[in-house]
Amino acid sequence: MLNGHGGNIKQICNTYGLNPDEIIDFSASINPLGYPEVVRKEVFEQFNDILNYPESRCTDLRESIARKISCNKSNVIIGNGSNELFYLIPRALKPERGVLLHPTFGEFKDSFSNSNINVVEIINDDKDFPLINNNISRLKSVDDCMVFLCNPNNPTGQLTRKEDIIELVNDNPNRLIVIDEAFMDFVEDDGKYSVIKNAPLMDNLIVVRSLTKFYGFPGLRLGYLVANESIVNKLLQYKEPWTVNTMAQVAGIAAINDEEFAANTRKYISSEKTFLYNGLKGLNSIQPFQPTVNFILVRIEDCRTTSSEIQNCLMKNNILIRNCSNFVGLDERFFRVAVKTREQNMKLLSALELIIGDTATKENNRKDSAPEFVTG
Structure with a gap:
């Protein structure tokens, strides 16, 4: 198998x-x-930059993302794939417990375990696997925790409406909601579902996205998260420097600007x-x-x-x-x-x-x- x-x-x-x-x-x-043809072009043109260390804070890429989602670059962290960020979040913020709604992306549980966080696992027993709609009361029953959710969910593909996520976020300020929007770029009418523009304005919401699935270069490893400045500053205290190489940063800037x-x-x-x-x-x-x-x-x-x-x-x-x-x-x-x-x-x-x-x-x-x- x-x-x-x-x-x-x-x-x-x-x-x-x-x-x-x-x-x-x-x-x-x-x-x-x-991948976009412009990615190949920009990587080849800037290839000699590998002679130097990458820009540690990924400033140019953060600025490009910030412009795209209408926030400040201080609300953005770049990671070596979204996976690095999933492991960083519990390690840095140290929640009392983690909560998962299964079936979902397997790395969530591993990221909690890696930081010695006890995990509450809720099995979605609805045959159609709605992500939150029929399980929001079960999620609300766990206080003082960190909840990892996929939207759209992997592997089921189900979408959760923006208002349902915001309701969960507003329900308890001590419940930190981490939304994995790795596949949101593929979603039609994504404005009905994405909460990425809400994250900089809320104290208990983090949104993580991948840049490699939609833009077709998973071998380069590139992702980012968006949150308010207080959360970002806490995360940066634990984030290793130079995890995102120069070519990945070049590719990311070229890709997200190719409308x-x-x-x-x-x-x-x-x-x-x-x-x-x-x-x-x-x-x-x-x-x-x-x-x-x-x-x-x-x-x-x-x-x-x-x-x-x-x-x-x-x-x-x-x-x-x-x-x-x-x-x-x-x-x-x-x-x-x-x-x-x-x-x-x-x-x-x-x-x-x-x-x-x-x-x-x-x-x-x-x-x-x-x-x-x-x-x-």
Whole structure:
């Protein structure tokens, strides 16, 4: 079984003896259009800057982000991917306890554990996995804590309205809410859901975003958080210097200013996620969740088939998906696929159709060949 994060292509290819260049990776939800061309141009033009130490506070990138979301650069911290920031927050702010609503991004629990923070885990038992809407009272029942939430949620894709998050933030000033908006750039009408512009004005809200998923350069590692200046200053006391390299900073500035690329991406994802969702919906024995971003959670309805079996069969077709059985609250009935190009999406659908049909045929053959026992 291939668990852990998506995108572990090198490790998987070494294990299975495959060629990385031939793998279609549906396990990592990265922009299928790749990175903006301006990123390549700016990185090449400024490549000789690697002769010097990177700018420790990432001032230029912070200013670019601040302009984009209408806040001050003193409200922004840049990280070596959003993951660095998830570990920094509990380490620096030392909450009495952490709260998680599962299923959600696995690094949240690890970040709490790494700082020796006790974790209250709430399992979302609604079959449609709404993030907060049906669980806000359960979250409110825990005082004096730090809550990590994904919006849109990973791996389910469900969105939570801005007003529901703000209600939770306002309910208790001693409850710090950390919102992971890693995939928010992919969301249509994101103004209905994002609280990133609220964060600088509130005492108990932090918003974390990734720059590498939407802009297609996860190998560079780049993310940022937005909060009020008091929280930012506390976090900076614990943040290591020089964690963000020069090329990542250059790439980030170039990417976030490329509005044409952003518009083209949202248009492309809107079309392809609908195509892939409809294709998955047309297959027997599986039920995809309505997508809001560039990935789709799929539930296996046929109890004879597991996500591990489907994953291993797809590997024979050089297709990698995300087995979701290691997410708390999910099991071997769930897998996740990224939205890719039309050609790649069609290959996935064709392979799944054959695999699901083949699994059902084998099971029926086993039943037909089973001996009959006569009693009486």
